[in-house]
Amino acid sequence: METVNPNGEPHAAKPQTRELHAGEEAQATAQEPGAVLRLLRHCVWPELPIRYDRGLRVAVRFILENFAVHGVVLSGTVLEGVADARSDLDLYVIHAQPQRRRLQRWFNGIPTEIFVNPVGTIRAYFADERNSPSTANMLAKGHVIYAQDPIVEQLRREAHTWLTHLPDLAADTLRWQRYSIADQLDNAKDTVTRDPAMAQMLLAGAVQSMVTYAFLAANRHLPRAKRTLDELATFDPETADSVRRFYLAADIAVRLSLAEAIAMRTIGVTGFFEWDSPWDTPDVAAHETNDADQVESNPE
Numbered sequence: 001m002e003t004v005n006p007n008g009e010p011h012a013a014k015p016q017t018r019e020l021h022a023g024e025e026a027q028a029t030a031q032e033p034g035a036v037l038r039l040l041r042h043c044v045w046p047e048l049p050i051r052y053d054r055g056l057r058v059a060v061r062f063i064l065e066n067f068a069v070h071g072v073v074l075s076g077t078v079l080e081g082v083a084d085a086r087s088d089l090d091l092y093v094i095h096a097q098p099q100r101r102r103l104q105r106w107f108n109g110i111p112t113e114i115f116v117n118p119v120g121t122i123r124a125y126f127a128d129e130r131n132s133p134s135t136a137n138m139l140a141k142g143h144v145i146y147a148q149d150p151i152v153e154q155l156r157r158e159a160h161t162w163l164t165h166l167p168d169l170a171a172d173t174l175r176w177q178r179y180s181i182a183d184q185l186d187n188a189k190d191t192v193t194r195d196p197a198m199a200q201m202l203l204a205g206a207v208q209s210m211v212t213y214a215f216l217a218a219n220r221h222l223p224r225a226k227r228t229l230d231e232l233a234t235f236d237p238e239t240a241d242s243v244r245r246f247y248l249a250a251d252i253a254v255r256l257s258l259a260e261a262i263a264m265r266t267i268g269v270t271g272f273f274e275w276d277s278p279w280d281t282p283d284v285a286a287h288e289t290n291d292a293d294q295v296e297s298n299p300e
Contacts, residue, residue: 039064039146043072046143052078055110056089060145062107067116068096071152075142077226084226088113092138094122094152119151126162131169132222136162166219172278174217178267179275181209185263186271189256196252203259207246210259210266214239217266239265 043060045053056074063072076090077083088111095101101116115138117125125135140159144152188202211229214236215222223231233240239262246258260270 036061036064039069039148042148043146044143045145046074046079048078049083051108052083052089052110055108055112056145059089059091059105059107059110059112059114062105063091063093063114064146067093069146070094070096070119070149071147071155072145073139073142073152074145075138079143086111090138090142091115092135092142093117094119094149094155096149119155122155123158126158130162130165131167131216133162134224135159137224163221167216167221168219169216174213175275176277177209177213177216178269179273181206181213181263181267182269182271182273184209185259188259189271192252192256200252200255203252203255204247207243207259207262210262211239211243214266236265 040061045057047053048056060072063069071094073092073094074089075092077087078089089107091112091114093114093116095116095118098118098120099116100118100121101114103114103116105112105114117135122135122139126133129135136159139156140163144156147153184202184206188199188206191202192199211232212222214232218235220231220235222228229240229244232243242258242262242265246255246262249255249258263270
C-alpha cells in the first residue's frame with residue numbers, strides 16, 4: 001500500500017541499492033561523490049619524481065570524476081625517466097562512452113595532455129597509424145594506472161601486435177615521395193638568391209621530409225618527434241650527423257650543401273628526375289551526381 005506524507009502527497013520511492021561493478025561505478029562517479037574514492041583505490045601508481053607524482057594523482061582524479069572510464073594509461077618521457085624541463089604528462093583514457101575528446105590542463109603545476117577515446121576509435125587509430133603508431137606505442141609501452149575492464153588488456157595486446165606491423169610502403173608510394181622531396185629542394189634552390197628567407201623555409205621542410213623518407217624507405221616506424229635524430233642514428237648515423245649540422249648551420253650556402261648531401265643519401269637525387277605515376281581511374285561518379293543535383297536545384 002502506498003503511503004503519503006502529512007500533506008497528502010505520496011512518499012518518494014526508496015531507491016534500490018546494489019554493489020556496482022567497475023564500469024557502472026565509473027559512469028556513476030559524476031552523480032556519486034564517494035564513487036571516485038572507490039575508483040582511486042584501484043589505481044596502481046608508477047614511481048615518479050614527487051612533483052610529477054602529485055600532478056599525476058590530481059590529473060587521474062579529474063579524469064575519474066569527469067569521464068566514464070575503462071582504463072587510464074600513462075606514457076611518455078616522464079614515465080621513461082628522460083623528462084626535459086617542459087615535459088608533460090601524457091594520459092590515455094579508454095572511454096566507456098562513444099565520444100572522444102582531447103584536453104590540455106595544468107595539474108599541480110604540471111602540463112598534462114589527456115587523450116580520451118572509445119574502444120572503436122582506438123582500434124581505428126591502430127590501423128590508420130601504421131607508419132607512425134603513436135596510439136599503439138602509448139598503450140603497449142605505457143603504465144596502466146587504472147583498469148577495471150578486460151578491454152584494457154585486450155587493447156594492449158592488440159597494440160603490441162600492431163607494433164610488429166611495419167610500414168611496407170609500395171614502391172610507387174616511395175617514388176611519389178621522392179618526387180615531392182626533390183621538388184621541394186628544387187624550389188629552395190630557385191629562391192635562394194631572390195628570397196633567402198623563403199629558401200631557408202623550403203630547405204627546412206625538404207630536409208624534414210628526407211628524414212621521414214629515410215625511416216619509411218628503411219621500413220621503420222616513424223618515432224616520436226623528440227626521438228627522431230637519435231633513432232635515425234641507430235641505422236644511418238652519417239645522415240643523422242648531417243641533419244644535425246644542417247639545422248645548426250647559420251650560413252645558407254652551408255645549409256644548401258648539407259641538404260643536397262642528405263638528399264643523395266636518402267632519396268638518391270638532388271633535383272628533377274624523370275618518372276611516371278601508375279595509371280589510375282578517378283572516381284567521377286560522385287561529382288557527376290553532384291552536378292546533376294545542382295542543375296535540378298537551379299533550373300533556368
